[in-house]
Amino acid sequence: MAREIPYIQALGEAVHQEMARDESVIYFGQNLGLTDDDPYVQAFGSDRVRVTPISETAEIGMAVGAAFAGFRPVVQLYMSEFMLVAMDQVVNEAPRFYGMSGGEVTVPLVLQAGYGFTAGWAGQHTGTIYGMFMGVPGLKVAVPSTPADAKGLMTASIRDDNPVVLFHSYLLTLEHGGVPEGEHVVPLGEAATRREGGDVTIVGIGWTVGLALAAAERLAADGVEAEVIDPRTLAPLDLPAILRSVEKTGRLVIVDQATRHASAAAVIAAEVASEGFSALKAPIGLVTALDATIPYSQPMEEYLMPSEERIVAAVQQAVGSSPVAA
Amino acid sequence: MVSPAEVDAALGLELLRGMWRIRAFEERVGQLTRADEVHGLVHLSIGQEAVAVGVCGQLSSRDAVYGNHRAHGHAIAKGAPLAALMAELMGRDGGLCRGLGGSMHLVDVEHGFLGATGVVGGNVPLALGSALASRLAGHDAVAAVFFGDGAAQGGIFVESVNLAALWALPVILVCENNGFAEFTPRSAHSPVERVADVVAPYGLERATVDGNDVDAVRRAFAGFLEAARRGEGPFLLECLTHRLRGHYEGDPQRYREAIAQEEWQRRDPIRRLERRGLDERWLDDDTPARVEQETREEVEEAVRVARESPYPEPALTSELVYA
Numbered sequence: 261m262a263r264e265i266p267y268i269q270a271l272g273e274a275v276h277q278e279m280a281r282d283e284s285v286i287y288f289g290q291n292l293g294l295t296d297d298d299p300y301v302q303a304f305g306s307d308r309v310r311v312t313p314i315s316e317t318a319e320i321g322m323a324v325g326a327a328f329a330g331f332r333p334v335v336q337l338y339m340s341e342f343m344l345v346a347m348d349q350v351v352n353e354a355p356r357f358y359g360m361s362g363g364e365v366t367v368p369l370v371l372q373a374g375y376g377f378t379a380g381w382a383g384q385h386t387g388t389i390y391g392m393f394m395g396v397p398g399l400k401v402a403v404p405s406t407p408a409d410a411k412g413l414m415t416a417s418i419r420d421d422n423p424v425v426l427f428h429s430y431l432l433t434l435e436h437g438g439v440p441e442g443e444h445v446v447p448l449g450e451a452a453t454r455r456e457g458g459d460v461t462i463v464g465i466g467w468t469v470g471l472a473l474a475a476a477e478r479l480a481a482d483g484v485e486a487e488v489i490d491p492r493t494l495a496p497l498d499l500p501a502i503l504r505s506v507e508k509t510g511r512l513v514i515v516d517q518a519t520r521h522a523s524a525a526a527v528i529a530a531e532v533a534s535e536g537f538s539a540l541k542a543p544i545g546l547v548t549a550l551d552a553t554i555p556y557s558q559p560m561e562e563y564l565m566p567s568e569e570r571i572v573a574a575v576q577q578a579v580g581s582s583p584v585a586a
Numbered sequence: 587m588v589s590p591a592e593v594d595a596a597l598g599l600e601l602l603r604g605m606w607r608i609r610a611f612e613e614r615v616g617q618l619t620r621a622d623e624v625h626g627l628v629h630l631s632i633g634q635e636a637v638a639v640g641v642c643g644q645l646s647s648r649d650a651v652y653g654n655h656r657a658h659g660h661a662i663a664k665g666a667p668l669a670a671l672m673a674e675l676m677g678r679d680g681g682l683c684r685g686l687g688g689s690m691h692l693v694d695v696e697h698g699f700l701g702a703t704g705v706v707g708g709n710v711p712l713a714l715g716s717a718l719a720s721r722l723a724g725h726d727a728v729a730a731v732f733f734g735d736g737a738a739q740g741g742i743f744v745e746s747v748n749l750a751a752l753w754a755l756p757v758i759l760v761c762e763n764n765g766f767a768e769f770t771p772r773s774a775h776s777p778v779e780r781v782a783d784v785v786a787p788y789g790l791e792r793a794t795v796d797g798n799d800v801d802a803v804r805r806a807f808a809g810f811l812e813a814a815r816r817g818e819g820p821f822l823l824e825c826l827t828h829r830l831r832g833h834y835e836g837d838p839q840r841y842r843e844a845i846a847q848e849e850w851q852r853r854d855p856i857r858r859l860e861r862r863g864l865d866e867r868w869l870d871d872d873t874p875a876r877v878e879q880e881t882r883e884e885v886e887e888a889v890r891v892a893r894e895s896p897y898p899e900p901a902l903t904s905e906l907v908y909a
């Protein structure tokens with residue numbers, strides 16, 4: 261049964277249900293399970309639910325070692341930027357071992373990391389940094405855009421035998437949506453079509469999926485039907501789903517909360533230009549944050565971010581350069 | 587505490603053979619590197635064999651051991667088959683990691699060698715994870731991790747020591763303090779001479795021993811191991827040793843004077859154990875040369891088997907991205 265719960269609660273529900281289902285799932289992080297009445301501690305005990313010092317490198321490295329032994333650690337990092345202090349473990353240990361060992365060891369590990377809290381948190385806690393991780397072979401990257409996907413992708417991530425960074429959007433934290441109560445799995449590597457349309461494809465990622473859908477409604481009022489694709493995972497990337505849509509619409513606009521240079525949007529654009537060029541009737545549009553550190557002041561913050569208006573403008577440009585058949 | 591066994595003929599020979607096996611293997615790897623049969627970056631541990639042997643000889647395959655970039659000795663002492671190890675260094679399909687890992691990234695799960703990592707200090711927290719897993723699973727396996735004195739200046743080391751002490755994990759940190767971090771003497775890296783002093787504030791049980799004395803390493807480690815088997819920890823064993831070769835094969839070593847042959851004979855852990863065995867009469871005069879010869883033959887056989895192993899299918903690399 262689906263009922264409406266917030267995105268953040270859906271994530272927690274997945275962790276809780278998986279811990280109940282599988283004793284090898286352990287959960288640790290900073291400021292976690294501090295009291296005896298913490299629901300995770302109550303349900304699973306303080307052996308499996310552990311508070312760690314502010315030592316991301318040791319924390320993640322320890323999780324990798326426990327994963328070698330068959331445990332399935334979920335490391336709660338809160339801010340994705342905190343992973344940056346542990347890049348050796350995230351990039352050069354966890355995802356390398358399966359390949360380097362010739363397939364002898366696996367690392368079933370989930371790093372739960374919030375991103376993009378552009379709500380006055382300024383330069384160091386607001387980054388949309390999933391693009392930095394999507395090019396690391398062996399690492400999976402999930403970016404849920406709805407409460408149901410938050411639960412389903414977290415469940416799939418915990419069950420996956422590879423290290424997964426699950427980037428959850430801080431801007432979606434309290435967004436409500438229908439979420440199945442029982443087991444709910446969204447396979448990693450399968451895009452979702454959020455809206456069907458024949459005139460233009462809009463790819464949104466995480467928070468920008470909602471933005472793309474809102475823009476699509478405005479465009480529909482002007483007679484432009486947009487198809488909105490949500491990749492849901494950036495690694496592996498469901499490129500075939502994007503190409504199929506572009507094959508149908510001939511136009512592509514990619515919306516990414518990250519800064520533009522070397523972004524997920526840029527990678528997807530390059531793949532489509534390379535693999536789907538013949539289907540394109542117009543240049544690919546990119547709507548991203550501007551290439552700058554996220555500023556504190558609110559008007560500046562808004563200026564830098566992608567917006568509904570920018571998506572509409574990008575679509576109009578794509579359509580305008582080759583008018584939609586009447 | 588049960589005191590560790592005295593060195594008798596059986597144990598002495600086992601320790602001697604263990605060290606010779608590493609020495610003979612690595613000397614051969616040095617030659618094969620120069621002949622380009624082993625390619626890429628190779629770090630040899632010649633001179634440091636007593637540490638690997640003194641530690642790993644007491645562990646079982648259920649105990650997780652982690653090595654660093656200089657890990658051939660750790661893997662061999664933990665039981666990795668020489669032929670598979672040599673095949674790995676030659677990039678062959680029959681290698682420990684089917685040719686995907688190479689010298690710095692050896693893994694042999696069957697023998698509890700969970701792995702070598704090439705980034706200094708990167709392996710330390712992994713051992714904490716193995717120790718935690720052992721505790722959660724309720725068995726008495728322990729974890730041991732080898733690292734050099736250069737790793738002790740990294741934040742990852744301090745973070746790991748803090749966490750291991752905080753959670754009292756059954757892990758034994760084994761520092762091979764050879765006085766050089768890559769090309770630089772310890773004095774240029776830290777004002778703290780002994781790594782055992784670096785961890786002092788965390789209250790770890792610790793010892794600094796002569797790392798070229800395999801019996802001293804073995805005895806100190808035995809005490810820690812016994813306690814770790816009961817679930818205690820962490821421990822730090824600092825072994826003062828000497829790397830006879832450069833940081834890597836081909837290192838011109840302009841940063842230090844070559845050790846005099848006479849001085850090396852005095853320090854060499856293999857020669858020391860041989861002298862002791864002869865003095866204590868658990869070795870007869872002919873045995874050292876025989877052990878050397880046998881291990882060299884063992885290594886030649888490993889080279890032969892490795893050479894016969896084919897190169898892996900190149901596409902294997904794409905198959906082993908995701909599990």
